[in-house]
Amino acid sequence: MRRFVSKFIFCFIFCFILFLASIAAYPDVPIEHQAESTLEAIGLNSEESIIFKLRNSVNRGLSDEVSRTGLASITGGIVGSVFGFSWYGLWTFLDSGGASNLVYINFLSGAILKGALLGALSMVSRVYLRSPADFVAWPYVWYEITKEKIKHWVVYDKPTPEIQQDMSVYIDPVATRLKTVVEQIFQIPASSWSITTMAGASPNAVSGTGYKIILYSPIFSITQNQAGLSCVIAHEMGHVLAKHSGQSVLDFLFFQKWGIASIPFTNAISQEREQQADETGIYLTALAGYDPSECVRLWRRMSAATGNVRPIVNMFISTHPTNAARFDEMKKLSNQLKGYYSSKPDALGLGIEYQL
Template sequence: MFYWAKYLSIFSLSLCISILSCFSSAYGNEEVHSLNRDDVIINKLYQVIDRSLIEEFEHNGLASVAGGIVGSMIGISWVGLKTAITIGDASPLFIDFTVRALLSGAALGTLSVVSRTYLKTPFDYLSRPFSWGVYKLSQWQDWALHEETSSGLKQKYAEFLDPVAERLKAVAEQVFDIPAHYWTITSMDMSAPNAFATSGYNIAVYHSIFPLAKNQAGMACILGHEMGHVLARHTGQRLSDVIFLNQFALASIPFANSISQNRETQADEIGIYLTALAGYDPSECSRVWDRMTGFGGNLREVVNIFLSTHPTNKARMNVLKHHGNALQEYYSNKPEVLGLGLGYSL
């Protein structure tokens, strides 16, 4: 009886905090009509980056609570796995279909939503040493596995990438007061077309994605997406999910993947706003994912839900097409625009 009361009180406290926070944040999202065009876009950009608690519940609440419950009730016990390997008389699988596990999981799932809203910055700082290690390891792999790029090719890569990076860093400095020199944007000679970001303002872009970017507007969409991960503190949020959703139990991973897919969509939206503010055509962002689909195909939606941390290329293309259309009036009235910028060619 004591355990039931304990976990019921934890869940009730979490729910009360969430409801009170929702009411307190409901007054912070009123539309501001007295702003110029840039300020309207910047205001929307802030809203996308700093979701209120009620918005986080709308996007990820169900997956969070379900993931917390499943992670508490069934999965792999790493202690049991170690015992099974060393002694051989234990099962690595744990199953706990009790009310205590249910309430504990629901409480942890609710707290995960609260932590993603209010504790993402502390978790982001906690994740920085690991993120720095991942970034440096990628640089070492690039150096160890690939021949050094010729000086002529390096120059071509730089002429295509650097102007885009500088414009996006200037936008981040103007809008978020993040000094341009904070960002480290590195190109790497990896085979699979990709880019990634870590906490601490580090971004890596693989040369193999340059042809799919096709032009500097496309590259702005890719870099803007990665900057979106950094600005929204997604690495810190991932760390909090590992803790609250008990991802080490493995059973909650499909629900964690659903949350991760929503983060990718959020980073796409941040990226298209940054692209437009930097002066590049935002409608190109959807075409980047059209080219991605042509290059790598598209997973079936039902398979993608369980296996991937990213939405399907088709889903991303459709969402970005919607945002691109919404931004066209702003972009067409912007005094100085760059259009698609330089095309990529070797």
Template sequence: MFSRLRRLPILLFPLCISLISCFSNAYGNEEVHSLNRDDIIISKLHRVVDRSLLEEIEKNGLASVSAGIVGSMIGVSWVGLKTAVTTGSASPLFIDFTMSALLTGAALGTLSVVSRTYLKTPFDFFSRPLTWGVYKYFQVRDWVLHEEPSPELEQKYSEFLDPVAERLKAVVEQVFDVPADYWTITPMDMSAPNAFATSGYNIAVYHSIFPLAKNQAGMACILGHEMGHVLAKHVGQSLSDVIFLNKLALASIPFANSISQNRETQADEIGIYLTALAGYDPSECSRVWDRMTAFGGNLREVVNIFLSTHPTNKTRMNALKQHGNALQEYYSNKPQVLGLGLEYSL
């Protein structure tokens, strides 16, 4: 009798799992049917921006712990560096292959993962004065080094850029409750095609990147990427990495770069979702990186790990092509789409 009762939970366990699965599927189907296409895309976008701890561990856990361990075992000691500078009698480098250093590094690497998930908002807040200063420095540098465009050229830049910026700001306001007037998007006349964002909703777009954007859909991909950095609080995450990982440890560069490259990939994904929600063709995002590759070439993958905080152009192009294909059904059924928008021309 008692032996049969002991077996009863084992017999009931599969039945409970089946019932839970049925209820979950029923609820999941009801949820999917209750959402429209925009809601589904917005839900996916939120998941991309706000990674859970498990997702952060999956994406960056191994690289973080490895960087922490290597940074604790091999690197530059601030005390040793100070002594070497003042007395010249010590080496700033240290090597510590002890169990204590290994465990300390593993703990710091783990803390960096936790901080990127749960402390990115305060770190992002602390980084704002510094990044504001960097933004202002580039504004002043642009003003000192370059002549202002003519009024006619300024108008052409504005006609091309402003409608894209306004549509993206409206989408972000709707999806993330970030007021449109928070954003400052400043064109700058730098030679290298580039754009960058700060943690305080400031974005700089170089005029030299306009031809590579080619059209307003391409510009939406570029602006959306920079907005993705801000929304995901990547600057704050980078600050936490400086604190928890010894960035002076040269041996940790491949691991630290891997984390940075993953942030760029995340910003690309956020950007292509924002592009589609704004009504521009998301398939253009991969073609932007095709044009980037034609302009600047492409580093070999292995070399890129050691030299760059960004993925290779080819890697980004392939990833965006997959995301673009996945978004095509949504985009093709979206009313009042803009396609590629205006073509850029001087």
């Protein structure tokens, strides 16, 4: 009976993975998306086509998720199940006397099946369970942001009213234009967003569920102007719109992320989310009226300021792509947006330069 159940589970998982693979290889094109295919054939020369691309960037379907994270999800699930937090797999291997031992073979086959199923389910969850998971992530995000605010209040002096006024003149127009674009496209009220500026040790920005964004002041020397600032804020908006906080919660449910062996695969999924936010950000920047090619120069400046890590090393140590990889992707998207932006009547160019 036990052998029959194992075979049934194996067949179910195998068929489920084949189903996911078929979706990725031969995605259907529903009637409501036929207009989108036409727009893609035309290119990104109209606002309508960019809005379509923006919506697709934020709300990826299952086929897109499988094609982008399928290998990392399945492999990460298997590796996490074999090793995991307690390193039970390694202990079983050593205690059983080697890989040829029947005890270890039974454990390994079960762990592989379990891991493959978890990896497949993780992709389904990242597409269809993002919203409820994002709600579950809210207390943790609130805690992290509150902790940062308290740290900022304790460690750093409060800026003078003059500096605060100058910062508002620099930041508020960018934030207002981006909020307006998001409100028009995604029906999220502009008043929902909270964008806070804090002092910090490194150029960075963070976001979480609840439409909250924190900008650390060293980032302004990298952005240099309002177009660069727009790239940063819009990137963080991309994380919020795609509900990446919820997806991170789901990764903890489906992957044993504490297992060191699974780190390259879970990092690959996180890096894909960063690239998704980059893509969303450059579309929002262009729609807001700022020069999207500044996003390319932003990552060139970031590389000069923080350096670059070899891709093979970065895969083990970072949840973010290398600066060079982000630069290349931004350059490709910027070239696609040139036609649209060059004919935009209300283009703002680079906006105000940062001089604070």
